[in-house]
Amino acid sequence: MTQTGMRRVKRAGGFGAAALATVLGGGLLTAPPATASTENFIQFTSDALYFVDTCYEWQGPEGIEKKNYCHNAKAVGTTWKANFPEGATGATVKVTFAGYTGGPPKTVTVDDADKNHCYQLKGTWLNYADVLRVNC
Numbered sequence: 001m002t003q004t005g006m007r008r009v010k011r012a013g014g015f016g017a018a019a020l021a022t023v024l025g026g027g028l029l030t031a032p033p034a035t036a037s038t039e040n041f042i043q044f045t046s047d048a049l050y051f052v053d054t055c056y057e058w059q060g061p062e063g064i065e066k067k068n069y070c071h072n073a074k075a076v077g078t079t080w081k082a083n084f085p086e087g088a089t090g091a092t093v094k095v096t097f098a099g100y101t102g103g104p105p106k107t108v109t110v111d112d113a114d115k116n117h118c119y120q121l122k123g124t125w126l127n128y129a130d131v132l133r134v135n136c
Helices: 003-029
Strands: 041-048 052-059 069-074 079-083 090-097 106-110 117-124 128-134
Touching: 041 052, 041 069, 041 090, 052 079, 069 079, 090 117, 106 117, 106 128
Parallel strands: 041 117
Antiparallel strands: 041 079, 052 069, 052 090, 090 106, 117 128
């Protein structure tokens, strides 16, 4: 092969690699954020000596806030869950312990809606309440 022919092969290979990198890189840059399957959930189990409210504020596309809701007055020994609505990318959950005097309600922030999240609630009357992340 002549020297001119070799340069053309090298140049074509370089263009091919650049095109491949652009396609792959562009795909990575334009990938949508992970959204929840409606089978994924946030679950709470109460071992707290309080009645507990959990209020869910879903993150995601415009309109997802219409799917916000609360579970109210859950007692010790109760387990409950909230499934991620379709299209949700995360959630902020406000956990309120009725009668707790140790500060504001607890907040749980979930940024990865593509898996299940489980929490155990602990607390004794008036001065102790906590939200602990546990394995599902």
